[in-house]
Amino acid sequence: MADSLHKAISSMSIEDEKPLILPDEPRFRVVDTNEISLLGRLLNPDCQSMTRMIEYMPTAWRVYGRVRGIALSHFRFQFVFQREEDLQTVLKDMPWSYNHWAMALERWTNNPLHNFLKTMEIWIRIRHIPVNFFTIDTMYQLASEVGKVEEIAYDPKVSHTKEYIRAEVTFNVDNPAKDA
Numbered sequence: 001m002a003d004s005l006h007k008a009i010s011s012m013s014i015e016d017e018k019p020l021i022l023p024d025e026p027r028f029r030v031v032d033t034n035e036i037s038l039l040g041r042l043l044n045p046d047c048q049s050m051t052r053m054i055e056y057m058p059t060a061w062r063v064y065g066r067v068r069g070i071a072l073s074h075f076r077f078q079f080v081f082q083r084e085e086d087l088q089t090v091l092k093d094m095p096w097s098y099n100h101w102a103m104a105l106e107r108w109t110n111n112p113l114h115n116f117l118k119t120m121e122i123w124i125r126i127r128h129i130p131v132n133f134f135t136i137d138t139m140y141q142l143a144s145e146v147g148k149v150e151e152i153a154y155d156p157k158v159s160h161t162k163e164y165i166r167a168e169v170t171f172n173v174d175n176p177a178k179d180a
Helices: 002-011 050-060 085-093 136-144
Strands: 038-043 066-069 076-081 097-099 099-105 119-125 148-153 165-172
Touching: 002 136, 038 085, 050 066, 050 085, 050 097, 085 099, 085 165, 099 119, 136 148, 136 165
Parallel strands: none
Antiparallel strands: 038 076, 038 099, 066 076, 097 099, 119 165, 148 165
């Protein structure tokens, strides 16, 4: 009997099944609830426990008891907020990380773009620019090696007291970063 059961299970294939089609009715959708939610992606799920992250992040965001997390897969998740202002606070304070690894977070949308949860805006520091190349164009070129440059935080007309230049870039999380 065990052999016949094993053969039956082995011969099963998802391709053999007809796709399940849900009716386009409100009782099958959660659009209203999703309107105040974030979708996210763990960037290193082998080092980031989904369960622990879902338990921890509401505390880090200072919204404990006003948000619930849902594991959607091994690396994707959703947080549903009770209040719009809590969601806005989390978005404003991005980027977020868990267990020393970044997470891609975006507000839920009914029609996500092709790059949904594939990019994140980050600030980088550019150091050791030779004095003969200390120009906005050089800084822009260096920052563009990391991602699409949004802003270079440098004004050549005023004093600069830091040993680095900050640049905001849109980073594609599917492309590995270069070594420092």
